[in-house]
Amino acid sequence: MNKKLNRRALWPTAVALTVTLLTGFPALAKDVQFTAASDIPIVRFSREHAMMRGVSDAPLVAVFGDGRVVVERPVYMKRPGRHEFALNSAELSMLLTALAPVIDLDVDALRRERDELARSSGQYYMTLDETVTHIELNFEQFVRDNGRATKVARTQSMADVQIHAETYPTVRGLVSLAGAEAALMGLFERPLAKDTEGARDE
Numbered sequence: 001m002n003k004k005l006n007r008r009a010l011w012p013t014a015v016a017l018t019v020t021l022l023t024g025f026p027a028l029a030k031d032v033q034f035t036a037a038s039d040i041p042i043v044r045f046s047r048e049h050a051m052m053r054g055v056s057d058a059p060l061v062a063v064f065g066d067g068r069v070v071v072e073r074p075v076y077m078k079r080p081g082r083h084e085f086a087l088n089s090a091e092l093s094m095l096l097t098a099l100a101p102v103i104d105l106d107v108d109a110l111r112r113e114r115d116e117l118a119r120s121s122g123q124y125y126m127t128l129d130e131t132v133t134h135i136e137l138n139f140e141q142f143v144r145d146n147g148r149a150t151k152v153a154r155t156q157s158m159a160d161v162q163i164h165a166e167t168y169p170t171v172r173g174l175v176s177l178a179g180a181e182a183a184l185m186g187l188f189e190r191p192l193a194k195d196t197e198g199a200r201d202e
Contacts, residue, residue, distance in 0.1 A: 036065035044136040101176035
């Protein structure tokens with residue numbers, strides 16, 4: 001807890017925001033606080049498609065503790081390449097709130113719960129071209145709901161998250177994982193907003 005985040009302005013405007021510390025933690029939502037090394041992403045997000053494995057090992061999204069986001073869009077997508085932008089404190093808080101339920105998730109137990117539900121309901125989903133989601137989380141200390149601070153260093157991986165969450169909506173862990181993935185996909189798609197803005201200006 002001795003390391004501090006880089007204190008830098010996130011928005012060069014009259015409402016410039018800097019990361020402030022409150023009892024050693026960035027001032028986010030009351031139920032989510034953390035400390036993290038400034039040079040290591042607190043979140044790395046990638047998706048691996050069965051038909052395209054090995055194309056790129058770079059994370060699609062990397063989020064740093066000061067709100068900086070690095071997006072790597074593959075060459076076969078719109079706006080390929082590296083994009084950087086910053087989240088304000090409210091956006092960072094919303095992201096971490098979406099990710100918090102995933103930290104302690106037991107993915108193996110989650111798969112067993114899903115499979116048991118599938119057997120009992122007769123409702124199965126299978127694909128030959130699965131998409132595996134990887135969410136890597138790294139915090140020196142992470143606190144939820146004013147609870148105990150814990151170190152977090154783990155990666156959650158699961159295939160076809162959104163489809164399984166829609167198929168088995170009563171499995172809360174699946175819904176939480178799908179929510180976390182959706183929040184990170186929102187960051188991955190943010191560079192496309194420039195195309196929308198450009199179209200409005202024409």
